Amino acid sequence: MPNINEIANSAKDNAGKLGIKKFDIYGSTVDDTSVQVDQGEPKQVKASNRSGVTVRVWNEDNTMGVTSTTDVDPKGLELALKTAYEASFFGVKENVPDFSPEATIPIPNKPQDKAPQAPVAELIEKLLVAEKELLAAHPAIKGVPYNGLSQRDIDRFYLNSDGAVRTESHSLASVYLYSKTEEEGKKPRSAGAFRINQSLDNLDINGCIKETADKTISHLNYEKIKTGKYRVVFSAEAFLSLLGAFSNLFNAQSILDNQSLSTPDDLGKEIASPLISVYDDALHPANVGAETFDGEGTPTRQISLIENGVLTGFLHSAGTAKRLNTQPTGNASIGAKVSVSPNFYHVFSTATPEQEFSLETAENVILIDDLQALHAGVKSLQGSFSLPFDGWLVNKGVRTSIESATVAGDFLELLKSIIYVEKEPELTPGGVCPKIWVNELSITGE
Amino acid sequence: MLTSTLLLSNQLPTLQYSSTPERFDETWEAPLATLLGLGRAAGADFIELFLERRNYISSLAEDDAITSISPSLSTGAGVRIFRGKADCYVSTNDLSFPGLKAALEKGLSILGLQLPTAKAFIPEINLELLRDYATKRGKDAWLPVCSSIREMGEILLDGTAHLKQKASHVQSRRATYFRDWQEVLIAASDGTFARDIRLTQSVGFNLLCADGANRSSIGDRAGNTSDANFLRTWDSQQAAEKIAESAGKMLYADYVESGTYPIIMANHFGGVIFHEACGHLLETTQIERNTSPFADKKGEKIAHESLTAWDEGRSENAFGTIDMDDEGMPAQRTLLIEKGVLKNFLADRTGSSRTGHPRTGSGRRQNYTYAAASRMRNTYIDSGEYSIDELFASVDKGIYCKKMGGGSVGATGQFNFSVDEAYLIENGKITKPLKGAILIGEAKEIMNKISMCSQDLEIAPGFCGSVSGSIYTTVGQPHIKVDSITVGGR
Numbered sequence: 001m002p003n004i005n006e007i008a009n010s011a012k013d014n015a016g017k018l019g020i021k022k023f024d025i026y027g028s029t030v031d032d033t034s035v036q037v038d039q040g041e042p043k044q045v046k047a048s049n050r051s052g053v054t055v056r057v058w059n060e061d062n063t064m065g066v067t068s069t070t071d072v073d074p075k076g077l078e079l080a081l082k083t084a085y086e087a088s089f090f091g092v093k094e095n096v097p098d099f100s101p102e103a104t105i106p107i108p109n110k111p112q113d114k115a116p117q118a119p120v121a122e123l124i125e126k127l128l129v130a131e132k133e134l135l136a137a138h139p140a141i142k143g144v145p146y147n148g149l150s151q152r153d154i155d156r157f158y159l160n161s162d163g164a165v166r167t168e169s170h171s172l173a174s175v176y177l178y179s180k181t182e183e184e185g186k187k188p189r190s191a192g193a194f195r196i197n198q199s200l201d202n203l204d205i206n207g208c209i210k211e212t213a214d215k216t217i218s219h220l221n222y223e224k225i226k227t228g229k230y231r232v233v234f235s236a237e238a239f240l241s242l243l244g245a246f247s248n249l250f251n252a253q254s255i256l257d258n259q260s261l262s263t264p265d266d267l268g269k270e271i272a273s274p275l276i277s278v279y280d281d282a283l284h285p286a287n288v289g290a291e292t293f294d295g296e297g298t299p300t301r302q303i304s305l306i307e308n309g310v311l312t313g314f315l316h317s318a319g320t321a322k323r324l325n326t327q328p329t330g331n332a333s334i335g336a337k338v339s340v341s342p343n344f345y346h347v348f349s350t351a352t353p354e355q356e357f358s359l360e361t362a363e364n365v366i367l368i369d370d371l372q373a374l375h376a377g378v379k380s381l382q383g384s385f386s387l388p389f390d391g392w393l394v395n396k397g398v399r400t401s402i403e404s405a406t407v408a409g410d411f412l413e414l415l416k417s418i419i420y421v422e423k424e425p426e427l428t429p430g431g432v433c434p435k436i437w438v439n440e441l442s443i444t445g446e
Numbered sequence: 447m448l449t450s451t452l453l454l455s456n457q458l459p460t461l462q463y464s465s466t467p468e469r470f471d472e473t474w475e476a477p478l479a480t481l482l483g484l485g486r487a488a489g490a491d492f493i494e495l496f497l498e499r500r501n502y503i504s505s506l507a508e509d510d511a512i513t514s515i516s517p518s519l520s521t522g523a524g525v526r527i528f529r530g531k532a533d534c535y536v537s538t539n540d541l542s543f544p545g546l547k548a549a550l551e552k553g554l555s556i557l558g559l560q561l562p563t564a565k566a567f568i569p570e571i572n573l574e575l576l577r578d579y580a581t582k583r584g585k586d587a588w589l590p591v592c593s594s595i596r597e598m599g600e601i602l603l604d605g606t607a608h609l610k611q612k613a614s615h616v617q618s619r620r621a622t623y624f625r626d627w628q629e630v631l632i633a634a635s636d637g638t639f640a641r642d643i644r645l646t647q648s649v650g651f652n653l654l655c656a657d658g659a660n661r662s663s664i665g666d667r668a669g670n671t672s673d674a675n676f677l678r679t680w681d682s683q684q685a686a687e688k689i690a691e692s693a694g695k696m697l698y699a700d701y702v703e704s705g706t707y708p709i710i711m712a713n714h715f716g717g718v719i720f721h722e723a724c725g726h727l728l729e730t731t732q733i734e735r736n737t738s739p740f741a742d743k744k745g746e747k748i749a750h751e752s753l754t755a756w757d758e759g760r761s762e763n764a765f766g767t768i769d770m771d772d773e774g775m776p777a778q779r780t781l782l783i784e785k786g787v788l789k790n791f792l793a794d795r796t797g798s799s800r801t802g803h804p805r806t807g808s809g810r811r812q813n814y815t816y817a818a819a820s821r822m823r824n825t826y827i828d829s830g831e832y833s834i835d836e837l838f839a840s841v842d843k844g845i846y847c848k849k850m851g852g853g854s855v856g857a858t859g860q861f862n863f864s865v866d867e868a869y870l871i872e873n874g875k876i877t878k879p880l881k882g883a884i885l886i887g888e889a890k891e892i893m894n895k896i897s898m899c900s901q902d903l904e905i906a907p908g909f910c911g912s913v914s915g916s917i918y919t920t921v922g923q924p925h926i927k928v929d930s931i932t933v934g935g936r
Contacts (some may be wrong), residue, residue: 033556038734041531045556048537048815050522069537070520080519087515090595094510094511120556144855145735180737180857187888188739188858227704257508258618261655337514376864377884377934378850381654381663384701386884386934388862404860406884406934408704444704444934 003029005167007053007072008159014078015161020057020085024099024160025052025425026334027072028294034150035123042124049095053077054295054334056097056181057084063091066336087336099320100328103164103297108288110292114153115171115199123149123200128174134179136271137213140220146178146192151200158297158334164294173200177212181220186212189222189401191215191369191390196429198288215369218392223399225393226443231365231395231419232407232441236426237434238368240345242385244430245378246411249312250280250305254341261412263381264324266311272415274309276352276436282330282343286432291343293330300330300343311413315340338358345431349421357420357437360397366443367392367435368407383410403446408411414438453480455487456564463543468499470641471688472576478633481550482571486635488554490701492528492636493793496772497541499815501589504624505603510610515595522814529554533796535817573639579769580629585643589627589788591674592645598623601677605651608686609759613653613693620652622667623677634776640774646765646918647676649684654694662696662881664689664849664866669765669907671918685843685888692867693847699879702935707929709885710837711870713751715850715906717921719896719928720755720827722853722861723889728757728782728790729808729820730797731913737857739890743788749893751786753829759807765907766823766919768877773818782805782825794820795908812915820915826922830899837898837927845883845933859889873924884934897926 007027015023029051030075036043046082054068055077065088069080108149127149134144150173156168178192190405192210197203234242243370248254249262262271282300283290296318315330316324317340332338357369368391377387420437463477478495485493508512513802519781523546524537536553538545544705546753547920551561562568579897580586607620626646633639650667670676711719724740728852732738740748749755759777773795776798781789793801794809838846845871853863865883869876905922 010802043532044817045532046536046817047534047552047556048538050539052520052539066516067518068516068518070522072539076519076521083517083519087517087595090515090599092511092513092754121558141471143736145737156753158474178857192859296489335514361768372856373852373854373862373864373884374863376854377548379663379882382661383883384882386864386882388860388884388886388934404886404888404932406704406862406886408882408884408934408936442704444932446932 007051008157010074010160011053011055011077014081016076018085020081022058023055023081024158025053025055026158026420027051028154028156030152030154031153032150033117033120033123034148035119035120035127036148037124037127040128040132042313045120053080055080055084057081057088059085059088062096063088064096065089065091069314076329080419090379091217091336095323097319099160099162099164100296100330102299103158103160105299107166107257107292107299108242110168114169115173117153118200126205130175130177130205134177134213135208136215138359139181140181140183141216141349144177144179146231147176156291157294158295160297164297166297168292170289171198172289173197173203175205176202177208178211179217182412183220186243189216189219190292193221194429207223218399219401223405224403225405225443226268227444227446229440231361232438233359233365233367234436234438235367235369236435237443238371238389239347239436240430240433241371241374242411243345244342245374245385246380246383248380250315250342251340252314252316252324252339255314256320256323257380258398262311270309271311271412272306272309273418275307275349275353275420275421276415277308277348277350278302278306279346280331280342280344281346284344284346284432286427287344294332294336296338298328298329298331298332303329315342345433347431347433348425351422359394363395365394367394383412385409385411400407402445405443408442408444414441447538452570452846453483455562455566455568455757457789458484460589461543468709470499470629474631475573475576475639476880478569479573480568481546482620482635483568484634485554486571487560487566487568490527490554490559491531491538494632494773495524495546498522499629499630500813501627502624505561505598505602507606507621509606509619510598510603512602515696523549524814524817525549527557528561530555530660532557537815545781552899556707571635572637573633574637575580575806577640577644580641580643582883583769586646588643588645588674592625594676598677601680601682601887603889605682605686608683608776609651609653609690612686613655615655615657615688615697617656621649622652623649630772632652634774638774640770642770644671644768646676649677649680651689653689653693655697657697660697662693664693664696667729667907670763671765671767672763672849683767684799694711694880696867697845699881702880702933703936704933706930707933708841708930709847710841710844711847711926711928712849713902713904713924715908715921716847716926717826717852717906717923718853718863720910720923721822721910721921722823722855722890723861723887725757725822725825726855726912727889728792729857730791730793730801730803733791733801734797740788744791746788747786748787748788750895750897752899753783753893753896754828755783755791756828757782757822757825761824761920764824764905764920767880768823771807771818772808772811775807775809777807777823792820792822794818810914812917818913820864822910824905824920824922826905826920827899827901827924827926829901829903829924832900834900834902836927837925838871839874839898840898840927842858842873843870845869845880846871846876855889860886862886863890882935886934887936892928892931895929895931896926897929921933
């Protein structure tokens with residue numbers, strides 16, 4: 001398997017041979033290993049070492065074509081460049097993607113500190129211990145049907161024919177545990193947790209075990225909930241998953257495509273409660289998988305999206321930034337049609353709430369821990385959602401698991417109905433966020 | 447001397463194989479048999495090699511312009527090794543003999559297996575004569591017949607023009623198309639040696655309409671495997687009319703009032719209810735994990751006696767049709783439920799060995815980066831005896847779920863799916879459009895509440911995500927009545 005420098009050099013050579021004057025390439029190699037266990041035995045070990053590149057080629061008429069390939073030897077790259085060149089004659093003629101003006105701006109050195117990969121036997125051993133501890137946590141926990149411990153090395157690069165060259169490497173380790181209960185006369189219940197870090201040594205496996213056990217046990221004694229309007233508290237994960245599902249609010253490409261709940265004129269408008277601020281911050285210290293440049297080579301950065309309830313910014317590619325007369329933000333993926341997506345959300349509050357709330361004292365609020373089926377229950381272009389969830393009815397600190405229910409509402413109305421943003425942030429794979437209190441939402445139970 | 451024909455492990459570095467690089471054919475037999483022998487010599491109980499080459503292209507038309515043409519080429523291989531109960535899966539992009547050997551060695555070492563000593567014999571693995579489904583059915587000719595980039599563009603733009611004509615209050619119009627050409631070769635230490643080509647295509651619309659605060663977004667797509675002319679035969683005008691009508695009706699729809707209702711679910715993509723509420727739970731993948739309430743119910747009644755259901759890979763041109771699965775086993779028709787009684791599960795090789803249920807040609811995977819797992823193919827509830835009028839006449843107040851969205855099922859058998867187009871039924875008649883409905887329930891409970899099936903079975907293309915990635919499947923059913931189900935809404 002060629003390494004990242006060999007891929008980059010070979011691509012440059014081939015472009016030269018084919019007479020392609022303007023091109024750019026984004027690529028990555030991933031080396032990962034993951035293990036699963038089942039009832040005290042290793043279940044499956046997966047390992048892969050794979051590479052992929054996407055090449056964009058501009059022809060003499062300045063229309064652009066693209067091709068992705070996993071065949072990264074010189075022959076494969078030559079074919080990809082040829083295919084992209086052929087496709088370029090069918091490329092768009094208006095708003096043709098171009099190099100990012102920031103693709104050659106120096107990025108302050110980021111330590112390329114890959115963690116050494118642990119032996120597979122060590123991964124299996126740690127996961128077997130985790131499974132054993134979960135099974136021992138409560139007699140009702142009969143299995144951990146979904147589990148995994150993985151480690152991954154990632155190398156990325158971007159280069160273009162104007163001389164931009166960026167490379168970056170990092171490591172990630174992650175664990176997920178999802179346990180299930182069985183009790184006579186009761187429905188099976190389940191819950192899970194996830195942790196991620198740069199290395200296996202620093203991975204909080206014990207925290208993951210404890211959170212999974214606590215959550216699963218807390219769902220053992222469940223009750224139906226009456227249909228109605230409730231005050232709702234979203235966990236960090238639940239709120240961020242909802243925010244992510246409606247990220248077209250901030251997505252400049254979606255806005256330009258009329259595929260968003262926002263328009264360019266909405267900048268400066270109050271779209272949420274003044275209690276909430278939202279940043280996209282790829283370089284947040286808590287983002288263990290932080291990437292310093294995007295698919296177009298633009299450096300990533302902190303972007304203010306909502307400041308005290310006011311819409312303050314959009315996420316841009318080089319192309320959308322040019323069309324809206326602003327700067328790219330480091331949120332682009334390379335492609336024929338460049339897509340834009342958030343990197344790492346940071347949700348917080350700097351405003352003083354009229355009233356502070358606490359789950360220890362509140363009466364009959366719904367704490368939503370995890371939203372499900374977002375791919376099905378979110379109408380992102382309509383602003384509405386109707387989603388099953390895992391959660392509890394909380395009454396003066398006492399949590400009662402909810403058997404089966406959905407939460408429904410309009411996301412823009414929800415943003416305005418936020419009555420409290422807690423102070424203590426929680427880390428999730430998609431960002432950091434405290435618990436968010438929303439005044440009233442429709443809950444369907446029985 | 448017999449030994450003179452046997453390969454010694456220290457000869458491996460000197461071997462020169464010349465497999466056809468552009469095609470998976472008989473020239474791959476020798477290197478793959480050698481690798482399988484090497485794995486067996488190291489002590490593996492079973493080894494499978496899955497080789498894949500893919501040529502994919504997608505295109506997007508927005509309003510009146512083609513805004514994306516995205517070709518993607520990929521090659522890769524997956525090596526699966528079993529030792530006792532444990533198994534290991536290693537994937538690589540490198541299809542050269544040294545590349546495949548490196549992947550095999552990595553897998554062996556993960557399972558604690560050592561390569562044989564320098565002078566050890568590599569056992570001969572006798573592969574069967576290549577079972578070449580691609581050649582047998584003339585599939586090698588498919589790719590060149592598919593629409594060119596220019597033709598794709600013309601057809602999609604024609605489609606968005608029809609949308610403009612048919613719909614009102616249009617905010618955006620999109621037409622999408624993809625063509626996924628895949629060549630696979632499977633060799634395993636039990637002698638399996640099989641090749642196939644799959645051609646999957648899909649084309650459809652997404653329409654967003656807005657009038658003040660009222661919005662409706664709706665999508666629809668057609669899908670096909672095995673017809674190189676598929677895109678040319680797509681009736682974009684009819685598809686545009688259908689989606690424009692749905693979007694128009696949903697634009698001013700009220701939100702559904704949450705509660706428990708009887709529902710009538712339309713045929714075609716309505717089959718997602720069976721896919722989520724039962725199909726996944728009949729996969730041995732779920733039985734292995736003890737996440738299926740039906741695990742020990744074979745031969746027992748698990749559903750209403752009106753319900754018979756199939757999963758098969760052989761319907762002509764359907765989205766989940768396969769000549770063989772990704773473990774080289776020919777596809778078959780599998781009767782899942784007959785008049786409410788559970789008849790069979792869906793098993794891949796591993797699931798079969800771990801649960802005892804016979805393999806059904808259901809080992810499927812998204813691509814070479816995934817090990818195969820038991821997955822659905824074309825899955826549907828069979829036609830019943832009632833007319834649609836009889837179904838409606840049986841409902842005083844309920845919901846007609848005409849067009850379904852996606853759904854999912856969890857580890858406890860609780861499922862959910864959304865409804866993109868719904869209507870209120872009052873006294874057996876459709877009275878007004880509704881939006882925002884999501885249906886939730888327990889698999890075990892809902893299967894006994896599907897009490898009436900009409901006679902109009904239709905199938906629809908879908909995408910199914912699970913442990914071995916996203917694959918092409920078909921869902922289907924006639925119109926059905928569910929006696930009661932929880933509907934989430936406002």
